[in-house]
Amino acid sequence: MKFEEPAGQNLFDRAKIVGKSTPRIDGPLKVSGRAPYAYERHDVAPNQAYGWIVGSAIAKGRITAMNLADARRAPGVLGIVAATEHKPVGTSRFNHAPLFGGTEIAHYHQAIAVVVAETFEQARAAAGLIRTEYADGEGSFDLAKVAPGAPLASEKLPDYNRLGDFQAAFASAPVTVDQRYTTPDEAHAMMEPFATIAAWEGDALTIWTSNQMVAWSKRALASILGMPADKIRVDSPYVGGGFGGKLFIRADAVMAALAAKAVNRPVKLAMQRPLMFNNSTHRPATIQRVRLGAGRDGRITAIAHENWSGNITGEDGENATLQTPKLYTGANRLLENRTAQLDLPEGNAMRAPGEAPGHMALEVAMDELAEALGMDPVELRIVNDAKGNLPGEPEMKISDRNLERCLRTGAERFGWSARKAAPAQMREGRKLVGLGVAAGYRAAPTQKSAARVSLGADGTIAVETDMTDIGTGSYTIIAQTAAEAMGVPLNRVRVDLGDSLSPVSAGSGGQWGAASSTAGVYAACVNLRRMIGEKLGFDGDAATFANGHATLGEQSHALSDAGALSATGEMEFGAFQKEYDIGTYAAHFAEVAVDAYTGETSIRRMLSVCDAGRIINPLSARSQVIGAMVMAAGATLTEDLHVDKRFGYFANHDLASYEVPVHADIPSQECIFLDTLDPMISPLKAKGVGELGICGPGAAIANAVYNATGIRMRDYPLTLDKYLDRLPAIA
């Protein structure tokens, strides 16, 4: 099925299930421990042995010797696959750093061996007996040092980078802001580590793993292991958090596969937590310069956003400029994105790549501009909100955008009018109190997506697709979509996800999963309805499916009358979408209290008002948005991978020292969805929200800290050591 024109009135506009808050259908399994995660799939293959990954002790250089003798002799050891004895595995287009690269070391904790034993404890103990010698190499680890020489990154996107004459417009603007901001390297720090069980049957490989993109990963693993993709099965029904860290095949899958081959037994392994920060991918640090020029009426005439980040390849850094041409018009524009080569671990996608740190600079710059103009920051954003068309090359139509409504609704609900425009005016005892706002933009991409929908002889519906549920609620929205389209109650729908034997879906990434996968399920349902019609002698397209029956005119049949049937369908998204900027929008508000003595910042309240088309399941969408707000709070206040520039690695590589927020950091969060529909996105008119929620709340917090203290900080995270000396003097 092809989505070739804007969606008109359709069954989802009369929906009874889609659009209603629906508890997760997989919830009971999860809370009772019956939803096994990759490492817990004890029954999928008999006789599983345990693997333990050994990581490189240096960041750059090569291994000169590995003494494996003691480890091989250790109790229970079945085999060791070591870098000195194994040729480097291949690469895939998704990975930048070698996953098992022989003796050349490209980054700290690169996998250099896997030890396999009868028990987990034996594998771990034996791994401790491996003695590795290295020749240290020179590496480049300091972004600030190499950024000035970094080349422009090649852009694969439409060219929004230049518009008019920025330099001239900025020079003549009556009010300007010109500031630099930095964001640190960040870790996904998902709860479930990378984990895989691998088993070979002849030359065919199955991995039971934890992965967001099953079809990508099947292809990638084939290319890494140098084997045909059709000999690989990837199964990832439950994922304990990914945030982009599990978009790709990582060392767990590769090492488990190699180990299983070596010992001729299924092997299970999970990456130990201390390796999760350097062996994996991360969000690269950025240095950003934002220049804004505006007239006294607040209208931006010149807008420039320059970005520097680094990556192991010197390409594909963190492009923090992405949201800038989308959020604000401005007749003159300059965007530049540069990537330097660094020998740190691989940088790659993390929740709203580019946009998450981009908002942390742009939306603080907007706050600075509002102050320079003496204008309310909400009004400033409304004045500059892109309406109708999005200027650029090519100029684009905007599909459906309600940013102004987000801002106005949020301002009212949050009590924005209580904010004092001048900073450091609100004091409650020891606490300096402040309010902040930021706007948010995240693109709403789609990817073609397929599913198989089957009707059982008993009238139940089963959906199979390789779509993943990374905690987001995919199971439930897919069930809702199928129930709605087939006219059966939710509890008559079964959903099986994450198996590469099923039709290929969009997968979970880039906030495209919800919109795309439900459209694919809808396409399959349309085909199934036709099949049912053919079987029973009516036009399936014209019939109404409701209450377990298909009805057309006088005719009405119970679905079970059709007997067991199965249809696949795929939604492809037509070229007309390219004429539109299809985005999601938000207004984020935060109230903070900063201790005037110690500088400790507490978030008191957060609110996000989101515009993302139809919200298929408000309950799980809300949990996506508030989760993203938590992640934004972490990025703003605490999270920071500390680069040890001497040794070239992220030194705080565990959950004690990489501080994600705890419950006590997040007392109260609200999320409001506007009741909008976007007919350009899919028949469901629904866009994703999972990444929108992290685009802006951080800046709202930073702006609230400024409003509270009068101290403007531009280097994240905003830890108290950075501003202690600027707090009010004490006795």
Add this chain to the structure above:
Amino acid sequence: MRSFTYERAATPADAARAVASHPNAKFIAGGTNLLDLMKLEIETPAHLIDVGQLGLDRIEKAGDGIRIGTLVSNTALSAHERVREDYPVLTRAIQAGASGQLRNKATTGGNLLQRTRCIYFYDTNMPCNKRAPGSGCAAIGGISRQLGVIGTSDACIATYPGDMAVAMRVLDAAVETIRPDGTMRSIPIADFHRLWGDTPHIETVLEPGELITHVYLPKPLGGKQFYAKVRDRRSYAFALVSVAAVIQPDGTGWVAFGGVAPKPWRVPEADAMLPHGAKAVVDRAFADARPTEDNAFKIPLARRTLAGVLADAKA
């Protein structure tokens, strides 16, 4: 983790003897610190003596004060009625630490002996004089924001990271022990933890095999009692700086600082400055500080944290 053997001791004297008679043995209590360190092969004991069954799990009145058995959990100690009423600084300090689950498991003696949280100590690929004597100190010239500003040495700049002991320091607690030869002694908490010097791997004055049996708290101090712990997130983090203070109505009192030194940091001459305000106290207490560029903020932070405590004491 290396494999190890395990036994359960029946009496305190047996336990002490057992550790002394094995070449590479350790006590295990709650295990919340030791097992983590063993998994990472930072600690590699060949034999563990479980002290969990020694019956040292009571809090008793003793003279004007109380005696706390070493196995009293952090949860039980902080919730104990006498502690809450007479030593509230201790309740607050304990509850500012770790998490509910950990405090249920963590014991009094184990908490006193918890090891540093220096990130290089935790990574066995890195040089660390405390973990591998003589290998160097990766933190010097490295990432030291969390580490010590005073009482440190050229060999090691780590901190004692705990909270409970900071309150105990202000209360002038004493650590009671039994040695392998059966003799017992009482060690003032001021003397219990050592400064690193050239031997950062030796962290307390305990002798090999010496078992902590009790902690004694002398007569309650009265006054207003505070534990202010400053950290980057609101819970489940070690202190950047903490302040344990007992302040009398006349402005005199006692104060100890956590997160800054190899031991709970208290300078009696600085206590005497309390009536003159936070700056006077901190100037005296940190007169010999040798912070790094990354952690120099801890000294003004200590001053500001104490100032906040003194302001609250007046309120």
